[in-house]
Amino acid sequence: MAVLSGKRVLLGISAGIAAYKTAFLIRLFVKAGAEVKVVMTPASKEFVTPLTLSALSNNPVYYTFVAKEENKDLWNSHVELGLWADFMLIAPATANTLAKMANGTCDNLLLATYLSAKCPVYFAPTMDLDMYQHPSTKENIETLQGFGNILIPATSGELASGLVGEGRMAEPEDIVKFIESDLRSKLPLRNKKILITAGPTYEAIDPVRFIGNHSSGKMGFELAKKAAGLGAEVFLVTGPSNEQISNSFIHRIDVVSADEMYNACHQYFKNVDIAILSAAVADYKPVKASSEKIKKSEQQLSIDLEPTKDILASLGALKTNQFLVGFALETQDEMANAIQKIDNKNLDLIVLNSLKDKGAGFKIDTNKVTIIDKSKKISEFSLKSKEAVASDIFDIVISKLNE
Numbered sequence: 484m485a486v487l488s489g490k491r492v493l494l495g496i497s498a499g500i501a502a503y504k505t506a507f508l509i510r511l512f513v514k515a516g517a518e519v520k521v522v523m524t525p526a527s528k529e530f531v532t533p534l535t536l537s538a539l540s541n542n543p544v545y546y547t548f549v550a551k552e553e554n555k556d557l558w559n560s561h562v563e564l565g566l567w568a569d570f571m572l573i574a575p576a577t578a579n580t581l582a583k584m585a586n587g588t589c590d591n592l593l594l595a596t597y598l599s600a601k602c603p604v605y606f607a608p609t610m611d612l613d614m615y616q617h618p619s620t621k622e623n624i625e626t627l628q629g630f631g632n633i634l635i636p637a638t639s640g641e642l643a644s645g646l647v648g649e650g651r652m653a654e655p656e657d658i659v660k661f662i663e664s665d666l667r668s669k670l671p672l673r674n675k676k677i678l679i680t681a682g683p684t685y686e687a688i689d690p691v692r693f694i695g696n697h698s699s700g701k702m703g704f705e706l707a708k709k710a711a712g713l714g715a716e717v718f719l720v721t722g723p724s725n726e727q728i729s730n731s732f733i734h735r736i737d738v739v740s741a742d743e744m745y746n747a748c749h750q751y752f753k754n755v756d757i758a759i760l761s762a763a764v765a766d767y768k769p770v771k772a773s774s775e776k777i778k779k780s781e782q783q784l785s786i787d788l789e790p791t792k793d794i795l796a797s798l799g800a801l802k803t804n805q806f807l808v809g810f811a812l813e814t815q816d817e818m819a820n821a822i823q824k825i826d827n828k829n830l831d832l833i834v835l836n837s838l839k840d841k842g843a844g845f846k847i848d849t850n851k852v853t854i855i856d857k858s859k860k861i862s863e864f865s866l867k868s869k870e871a872v873a874s875d876i877f878d879i880v881i882s883k884l885n886e
Contacts, residue, residue, distance in 0.1 A: 486666045487659070488516030488712065488730075493568035493600070495593045496536075498526035499575035500643045501609040501652035505531060508574065508655040509539040515659065521545065522564060522593045524580065548592055561592055565599035572662065573597065574635070575609035575652045578620055584632075585623040605662060607635040609652035611644050635661050670714030671881050676755040677715045678748065679707050680762035680794070682722035684741040688786060689773040697845035698763035700724030702810075702869050706759055707733050709873040713881075718755065720747045722762055741765050741791035752798050752805065757880065759808040760795050761834070763845070767791060799829030806884060808832045808876070818853075818861075825857055831883065832856050834876060841866075854879055 492512050496505050505521075512519050521536045523546040533544035545559045565571070573580065573593070580593070584606070589595050597604065606627060614620060615637060628634055635658055640651040653661065667673055681703020685693040704726040707719045711732040719728070720736045722744060728735060736751075738744045741764050752758055767788040777784070795809045809830045811821040821835040835853045851866040854876065864875055 486663050486670065486712070486714070487512065490517040490666075491567055491569045492517045492519045493564060493571040493596070493602075494519055494521045494540075495571060495573035495576075495597060496521060496523045496527045496531070497573065497575055497577045497580035497593065498524055498530060499577045499609045499652070500530060501575040502527050502530035504652065504655050505574065506535055506539055508658060509536060511655055511659045513540065515663075518542070520564065520567065522596050524591050524593050545592055545596075548595075559592060561595035562599045564596045566601060568600065568602045570603045570605065570662070570666075571597065571600045572605045572607070572658070574605075574607035574658060576606040577608075578610045578614045578617075578623075581606070581608060581620065581623045581627065585626040604632045605635055605658075605665075606632055607652050607658055608637045608650075610637075610650050611642055612646045612648035612650050615648075615650035633665060667714050670712075672710060672757075672877075673714035675715045675757060676718070677710045678718045678720065678751050678755045678758040679703055679710065680720045680744060680748065680760045680764075681707070681726070682724040683763050684722045684744055684765045684791075685739050686741065686765045686768035686791070687772040688769050689775065689777045691776050694765055694768065694788075695723075696763050696765065698722070698724075699845060700726045700762075701848065702850060702872070703759075703761040704728055705869045705873040706761060706876065709870070709877055710757075713877060715757075718751045720744055720751070720762070722764075741768060741794070745792045745794050745797070748794050748798060749801075752801065755805060757806045757808070757884075758798060759876070759880075760798070761810045762794075763812065764794060765791055793828075795824075795830070796828045802829055806831050806880065808834065808880065811835045818855075821853075821855055822859060825855060825859075830857065832876075832879065852876075856883065 496502050509519050519540040520542045521540055521544045525546055537544045548559055550559055583594050589598055635653050637649055638651045638653055639649045641647050642650055682700030683696045683698040685695045687693050700721055707717045710717045711730050717733040719733055736747050738747055768791050770787040770789050807830050811824055811833055813820050821833050825833050833855050848868055849866055850869050850872045852864055852872055854862045
């Protein structure tokens with residue numbers, strides 16, 4: 484669930500029998516890569532224990548304004564909790580808690596946190612059939628939706644009273660799917676398909692040796708992660724790399740040589756909206772690779788080389804409505820060479836970095852880039868992590884797509 488990875492989830496629990504389901508809910512969020520903090524009403528502790536939820540979330544559980552620790556009073560700041568979260572989920576939301584939320588009643592830590600929250604708030608009601616159908620409950624739900632809070636509707640089924648009908652809290656799996664779908668629908672690259680290349684290529688000399696470079700693929704993999712986090716479906720064509728990635732929205736296509744990368748890029752390019760070619764493709768390959776290992780001798784060995792296919796230029800020639808981004812790693816005349824590539828290869832953006840910049844280059848976690856668009860507007864950035872560089876690149880890509 485890429486959209487939840489790295490998200491900070493504030494789970495509010497009120498006193499309904501469905502509180503027992505929150506243990507499963509926390510596990511699903513954590514499994515999806517989210518960090519979870521829990522705020523409970525005092526009465527909800529009768530249904531599920533803070534110890535259980537703390538163990539599952541790997542965070543303290545909050546239920547009083549003041550906590551005791553080593554004979555000291557510690558203030559649990561509802562304001563800080565509200566500011567910490569990327570989104571808040573109140574589940575189960577009982578009739579009592581819904582009424583207090585709708586009317587601004589603030590008599591426990593959960594409600595104070597709700598009133599302080601700056602983030603989106605989801606709520607999943609749970610109560611008996613007649614309570615859920617009561618006009619006051621319906622009015623409170625409408626009021627909360629009018630505040631911008633997001634309803635996760637109750638479902639029909641067997642209720643704690645023995646009645647069968649509407650009022651049952653949505654199942655944890657359905658709550659997570661609902662939130663993921665809602666978050667994804669608001670992402671800037673939703674419904675976009677992106678081709679990203681990463682890593683080096685290896686050009687065979689013989690079955691043992693090859694021509695290659697020091698690229699690790701880190702930059703391309705960070706770009707793929709960022710694109711998926713922004714809602715895109717990603718086709719990651721990577722040369723040999725030790726980098727790992729696990730995301731249902733990222734399709735990894737492993738290749739070895741420049742020819743294989745060329746073929747893979749041409750296979751996917753026609754169906755994507757954006758292509759970012761960050762791979763360090765070998766510029767030359769042996770004219771003929773030996774089928775057997777070349778034995779060492781005292782004589783000099785010469786290997787005839789020929790240029791590899793220019794993947795970026797070939798895609799630029801085919802481009803219809805795709806947004807095409809290239810990378811340029813230069814050691815001299817950096818800016819002039821990068822600008823020339825924009826025109827020669829029909830690019831929308833080029834990302835320039837220089838091996839002369841300390842902290843930039845291969846096999847490290849940082850990079851220093853300059854981004855140039857086709858109108859020759861230049862954006863320079865300081866040395867950053869490659870994760871942050873990926874964010875900068877997509878900020879500019881998205882702004883250009885919105886122009």
